[in-house]
Amino acid sequence: MSLPKQIYAELEQIVGAEYISDREYILAGLRHAMPSSPVKPLSPAAVLLPGTAEEVQQIVRVCNRHGLKFIPTVSSLIGFAYPTALNTIILQLKRMNRIVEINRTDRYAVIEPGVRHGQLRTELMKAGLSYPVAAVGPGGSVLVNFACSSGDNHNQHGASRTNRYILGVEWVLPSGEMVRLGSLANDAGWFCADGPGPSLRGLVKGYAGPFGGFGVITRIAIGLDEWRGPAELPTEGRSPDYKLRLSPDRHKVFIFKFPTLDRLRDAMIEIGKAEIGQAVLKYFNATAALLATQSANDFWELWESGLFQRELSRPLYVYLATHSAEETAYEEAVLREIVAETGGEEVDPAIRAIYENNMDFFILVGFLQRVLRLGGAWAPAKLSADSVHHMFEIGKAIPEFLEEFAAKRLIVDAPDNFQIISMEYGHLAHIELLFLWDRSMPAWGEIPMQVMARSHETEIRHGHHGSMPPRSMPMLGTLGPLYSNCHIWSEKIREAFGTGR
Amino acid sequence: MLPLKDLRHTMESCNHCGQCKWVLGPKTKGYDYAEICPIHQRFGFDAYSGQGLLNIAEEILDGELEYESGLVDLIYSCTTCGACDINCKSVRDMEVLETILALRARVVADGWGPMPAHQEAAGAVAAHHNIYGRAHEQRFDWLAPEVKLTKNCTTAYFAGCSAAYRYPQIAQDTAKILNAGGLEFTVLHAEEYCCGGPLWRTGQIAEARKVAEHNLAVLEKQGIDRVITSCAECFGAFRDFYPRLGPVNFRVMHITEVVQQLIAEQRLTLHHREDRKVTYHDPCLLGRLSEPYVPWNGEIQAFGRHEPPKQWRRGAQGVYDAPREVLQAIPGVEIVEMVRNEENSYCCGGGGGVAEAFPDFSQWTARERCREAGSTGAAAMVSCCPFCQSALEQALGAADGGMKYLDITRLIAEALG
Amino acid sequence: MLAPDVCSAVGEELSRAVGAENISDDAAQLQSCSFDYSVVTGTCPDFIAYPHNKAEVREIVRIANEHHVALVPVSSGPPRFHGDTLPSRGGIVVDFSRMRRILKLDAVSRCAMIEPGVTYGDLVPALEREGMRLNAPLAPRANKSVLTSCLEREATLIPKYQYDYMDPLLTVEVIYGSGEEFRTGSASGPGSPETLKADKVNPWGPGAIDYYRLLSAAQGSMGIVTWAVVRTEVLPTVRKLYFIPLENPQQMCAPLDALLRKRVVDECLALDNTNLATLLAEDPSRDFAALKAALPPWTVLACVAGYQRRPAERVAIQEKYLTDICRDLGLRAQTTLPGAGGLEEEVLRLVSGPWNKEPYWKLRRSDRCHEIFFLAPLSKAGYFVELMRELVAQSRCPELDYGAYVQPLVQGRGAHCSFLLPCDSASESEAEAVRGLFLSASQALAKKGAFFSRPYGPWADLAYRDYSDGAAMLKTLKQIFDPNGILNPGKLCF
Structure with missing residues (x-):
């Protein structure tokens, strides 16, 4: 449904005719959500490409005046980027794509929403700086990833989740007012997210972000770490068979397999306590097979060989990134000591070679989208964090609810396709279970709902904190009371500030 | 030619991941030059991208989207450079460019396409066998008397419309190089028609087929087993389009591959030195889109299984090394690479019928490419496609930044002394 | 002061809630709650209540809401320096000295679960026995509440263990001013704290809101925290x-x-x-x-x-x-x-545990002191130190021998800058001059970009004067969590 002419004219006045459209063929590019969703999203009423925060403010005010809903997006990879109500306009923030500042001394970068991981991460390398890139592909928006969505990443053992790195925030509220958070509030620069007083940063993002459902973040600063690699990625080869090796003196990858999850867990905890390693994770095995192959057929050939089930059902990936060969040797010695104590063994060298030859797995994760390659569908059933110990308890309980789906051949038989990533030297960890189902099955759209429901039942039965946040409003209504009535508080806040969508 | 309905798997598989718009991560070198899709970079809306065109194609296929002139403009603003396709295929089993080409064919079949300029080109090809509407008898005006042709030779140099009419120097240099290397060849003379590539890529399949079938028949009749081109567009058409029409009984080589071979065999020596720093622009149809078409008629089963297995063309086997090795063999030439090179090369703006239908946007794209070339510090941009030359030369001329465009055959010819 | 009838009703109800022996209306004790070493002027509370558990806290909050009586949570022992625990309009001081249990020490998941009355003097040795330590401030007084220190985002000594300014605080259980109970992060659920098996070490959420941040540096004005899980490190x-x-x-x-x-x-x-x-x-x-x-x-x-x-x-x-x-x-x-x-x-030893001597180190050279502290990028710390030197030189006490301390924070991306101004109360003019310096230097530093992220006392004006949109948001939140405004009124922008 198109916008009334007068409203369109008001919006056009703000962004210019070139950057607004309600033509059906333009909107067609914004109403085909994930193949994993059985529901085709509603069409937006219009799409706008604002160029500045001031334009965003004006648009939001027009929306408020006329009762329009708005969804800010950049790459629109996730389902939350799509309208669920009529009279919704999409603000694609791609034109707001400036790296406003890279501050080498104070180690932060100020960015607008349109800056992508591929751009910022590689630009920062030139300055010897880095940040943990969440596994969303190089075209993912850095700002969205940090401030609006999730933010787990392979390197969060030596670094952390992206939410930790948010500094100053510039935010257009659902009312259209602009508020600046942290040190920015008092014109003290971008370096701090919290304050003055109670930290309004808490409204920007919790475990996950609001996914564009709470005003529009127009600029953030993110904290930066030192980059321990070269100024430019030493990529060799051509698509899709890139090689990316970093100096073995300072960058080393190990993959060990363990007889039990408990042993693997103990190794992860000990590595954390020793404060070694940049990335430490139990990675998905089916996903690993997808990333290691170039086509669905290649995947099936590999998967049916059983190699990845045999070698990677309980793997521990460790990536060491240090400042010197001596430090690498030290970390390797400690690592091997721990692995020996906990009963780990090296996996097939061919598997380790995959990661040695392409360390992008620990940099930009440029191959991530291969997980989508089966052309079927996928979803995460678990998505939460707590201690390493607790995450493994959750992992151990996965077969309780997943096996029935595999037995009925509703999903790919991959009960070990979950990851547990150590965070902040093992102070906590994140879990994610990916299950893959097939869109050619009858009633395929119900499969993810059933898996998630059974997953929740298992968590409630065991007292496992395995799915935060509940991922939809109906679920939130049902499960919120079990989560400290968080749905009531979030609703109160939404009511008080509005949401925009 | 795959009809649109056979590409539904691709349309339904798109997750909006954005890889069709961005250089793949490990190949990215910084903030600038990270975008890969000209229409997306220029117009911004998602509809202007590989992903958007898949979405549009699906809605047209399902009868959910009505034609209007803006939609047709959008579809024809794509340069069909295939950057989306190769980047997508780096991570997915999808046929993005096939879908875009099938969409264009569908638009033509539905009576909404192509653009008037493309119809004009098709009319010119029908009347004069070349896209410019020039007299067919002038097609071999470039052929100087000193060029040595070999009768009954099984190697043919296919000059193509552009070199024949617009850039005869390329054809002359190519002939000179072949003669210098002692490689026997012939030309098709009056039997050389447009390769059909520009018609195919604008959805005019019947018209394209007609000239292609003519060329195929001539090549067959003359017993040609090797075709040499100096034009990436022709090269791409022979590699990708002709096999769709039936068995192709000849090899296609680009002049740079021939020179590479001649140098390796020490049949050609490039000795004249001229110091210059150049950057090489990979034409899409010589690079990422030049892998031979391999027909696949199978079934896509659950979880993406292709039965029988499909041989994917992911762009890795394009002609990337030959032009670089040849340039390196020229004394005094230093190559500085652009960020977006090889399979990630950024479009020149000259392909897909865009230069004819949307010259302003074509030049916008060419300027973006020239901006990148300028950032390397090179004095010249070298390539080997007359369509690229047309777009890039115009942009460089307008920019007046001092950078020159050179076809690679000119450098080789000069280096022969 | 409360009206006599209200006072009487509140007293009775408090007695029922926590036991008569656990409330005080002793004038001297009440008086001691009305002043500290800050420049803030306090009032005498009407009662001091000493709850022993969450149920009692909840009951105190109910009583306060019913009678519209202010509650001022106090967790640390004296001396106090910031004015944050001084009642602005009487009411009840909720003293947590009886909620002093260390609920859990976990060497595997490296955390401690503590009640608000647990002090550095309690926790540091307890952790050491388990092979752990805490990322703590510089020489905190032994009777300082660990929970309050964390909740107030106090600067700590080991920047590498700080990923953001909230560390080492992880999760909390809170009774909001509304009387409702809530748990943050992975403490939220599913189920009750008793059935939940999580170690409660994930601070974020639940959902899209970091509730614990909204409680931080709030001076107890949003809710009363009844336990917290804090991060510990390997000793x-x-x-x-x-x-x-x-x-x-x-x-x-x-x-x-x-x-x-x-x-x-x-x-x-x-x-x-x-x-x-x-x-x-x-x-x-x-x-x-x-x-x-x-x-x-x-x-x-x-x-x-x-x-x-x-x-x-x-x-x-x-x-x-x-x-x-x-x-x-x-x-x-x-x-x-x-x-x-x-x-x-x-x-x-100084950087390894609390200050155990008397007087507290900040009072070693004078019987009073004022401390100016704020955040800045580490690169600007030197600039602010120099600026402070100039400000002192230009002040009415140019010879003041003040101390300076720069604590890098958050992996070195920020710094806590502190200036300790000794102030001898024996000389009224000197005290007045130092007090004047404290106020004027604070203003001057703020003007030059010093970020008073924890705006105690007069700093609230510096922080919120030109931040009306943020202050309005905080007031909206205050309305949600403490609709009757009973929690520590008069602080911050409330």
Whole structure:
């Protein structure tokens, strides 16, 4: 449904005719959500490409005046980027794509929403700086990833989740007012997210972000770490068979397999306590097979060989990134000591070679989208964090609810396709279970709902904190009371500030 | 030619991941030059991208989207450079460019396409066998008397419309190089028609087929087993389009591959030195889109299984090394690479019928490419496609930044002394 | 003061809630709650209540809501410095000294679950027994509440363990001003704290809101926290303290930044000779001047450590980085304290646990003090130190021997800058001059970009005067969590 002419004219006045459209063929590019969703999203009423925060403010005010809903997006990879109500306009923030500042001394970068991981991460390398890139592909928006969505990443053992790195925030509220958070509030620069007083940063993002459902973040600063690699990625080869090796003196990858999850867990905890390693994770095995192959057929050939089930059902990936060969040797010695104590063994060298030859797995994760390659569908059933110990308890309980789906051949038989990533030297960890189902099955759209429901039942039965946040409003209504009535508080806040969508 | 309905798997598989718009991560070198899709970079809306065109194609296929002139403009603003396709295929089993080409064919079949300029080109090809509407008898005006042709030779140099009419120097240099290397060849003379590539890529399949079938028949009749081109567009058409029409009984080589071979065999020596720093622009149809078409008629089963297995063309086997090795063999030439090179090369703006239908946007794209070339510090941009030359030369001329465009055959010819 | 009838009703209800023996209306005790070492003017509360558990806290909040009586949560023992615990309009001081249980020490998941009355004096040795330690502030007083310190985002000594300004706080259980109970992060659920198996170490959420941040630096004005889980660290088995003498404060940024980029050091801070001498003098009245004179103008203290595995090797590698970095900068890292050799062990003790002597170190040189502290990028710390020197020089007390302390935070991306202004109450004019300096310097520093992220007392005006949109948002939140405004009214922008 198109916008009334007068409203369109008001919006056009703000962004210019070139950057607004309600033509059906333009909107067609914004109403085909994930193949994993059985529901085709509603069409937006219009799409706008604002160029500045001031334009965003004006648009939001027009929306408020006329009762329009708005969804800010950049790459629109996730389902939350799509309208669920009529009279919704999409603000694609791609034109707001400036790296406003890279501050080498104070180690932060100020960015607008349109800056992508591929751009910022590689630009920062030139300055010897880095940040943990969440596994969303190089075209993912850095700002969205940090401030609006999730933010787990392979390197969060030596670094952390992206939410930790948010500094100053510039935010257009659902009312259209602009508020600046942290040190920015008092014109003290971008370096701090919290304050003055109670930290309004808490409204920007919790475990996950609001996914564009709470005003529009127009600029953030993110904290930066030192980059321990070269100024430019030493990529060799051509698509899709890139090689990316970093100096073995300072960058080393190990993959060990363990007889039990408990042993693997103990190794992860000990590595954390020793404060070694940049990335430490139990990675998905089916996903690993997808990333290691170039086509669905290649995947099936590999998967049916059983190699990845045999070698990677309980793997521990460790990536060491240090400042010197001596430090690498030290970390390797400690690592091997721990692995020996906990009963780990090296996996097939061919598997380790995959990661040695392409360390992008620990940099930009440029191959991530291969997980989508089966052309079927996928979803995460678990998505939460707590201690390493607790995450493994959750992992151990996965077969309780997943096996029935595999037995009925509703999903790919991959009960070990979950990851547990150590965070902040093992102070906590994140879990994610990916299950893959097939869109050619009858009633395929119900499969993810059933898996998630059974997953929740298992968590409630065991007292496992395995799915935060509940991922939809109906679920939130049902499960919120079990989560400290968080749905009531979030609703109160939404009511008080509005949401925009 | 795959009809649109056979590409539904691709349309339904798109997750909006954005890889069709961005250089793949490990190949990215910084903030600038990270975008890969000209229409997306220029117009911004998602509809202007590989992903958007898949979405549009699906809605047209399902009868959910009505034609209007803006939609047709959008579809024809794509340069069909295939950057989306190769980047997508780096991570997915999808046929993005096939879908875009099938969409264009569908638009033509539905009576909404192509653009008037493309119809004009098709009319010119029908009347004069070349896209410019020039007299067919002038097609071999470039052929100087000193060029040595070999009768009954099984190697043919296919000059193509552009070199024949617009850039005869390329054809002359190519002939000179072949003669210098002692490689026997012939030309098709009056039997050389447009390769059909520009018609195919604008959805005019019947018209394209007609000239292609003519060329195929001539090549067959003359017993040609090797075709040499100096034009990436022709090269791409022979590699990708002709096999769709039936068995192709000849090899296609680009002049740079021939020179590479001649140098390796020490049949050609490039000795004249001229110091210059150049950057090489990979034409899409010589690079990422030049892998031979391999027909696949199978079934896509659950979880993406292709039965029988499909041989994917992911762009890795394009002609990337030959032009670089040849340039390196020229004394005094230093190559500085652009960020977006090889399979990630950024479009020149000259392909897909865009230069004819949307010259302003074509030049916008060419300027973006020239901006990148300028950032390397090179004095010249070298390539080997007359369509690229047309777009890039115009942009460089307008920019007046001092950078020159050179076809690679000119450098080789000069280096022969 | 409450009206007599309200006072009486409240007293009765409080007695029922916590037991008569656990409330006080003793005038002297009430009086002691009305002042501290800050410039804030307080009022006398009507009661002090000493709850023992969450149920009692909830009942106190109910009573306060019913009678519209202010509640002022107090967790630490005196001396207090910020005015945050001074009632602005009487009411009930909720004293948590009876909620002093360490509920859990977990060496595997490296955390401690504590009630608000648990002090550094309680927790640090308890952790040590379990092979753990806490990233704590510099020499906190032994009776300081750990929970409050964390909740108030106090600066801590080990920047590498700080990923953002909220560390080391993880999750909390809170009774909001509305009387409703809530748990943050992975403490939220599913189910009750008893059935939940999570270790409650994920601070974020639940959902899209970081509720714990909304409680931070709130001076108890949003909710009353009844327990918290805080992050702990492995206790080093080998530690080596290095001293980097500096001639001027502008030199401090480079070594600190280089060390923290590489995450070489554990404890890491810079003190001027006034503060260091204050901390180290055996008897300040006797030793301070000489010690100060002997110390370099500034000293960076940097501790390298090894943990449970190959500690000596780790220390050797870190030492090499440390010495290389200093050498490259033309500085010298040494294991003896320049100018005061022999006190190294004492310095190590200072950065390892609470201050156990009397008086508290900030009061060693005078019976009162004012402290100006704020956040800045580490690169600007030197600038602010210089600016403060100029401000003091231009003030009515130009000879004031104030101490300066720079604490790098959040892996070196920020710094806590502190200026300790001694103030002898025996001289009213001096006290007035120092007080004036405190106020005017705060303003001047803020104007130049000092970020008063924890705006106690008069700093609230600095923070919110030109931040009306943020203040409006905070008021909206306050309305949600504490609709009757009973929690510590008059603080911040409330």
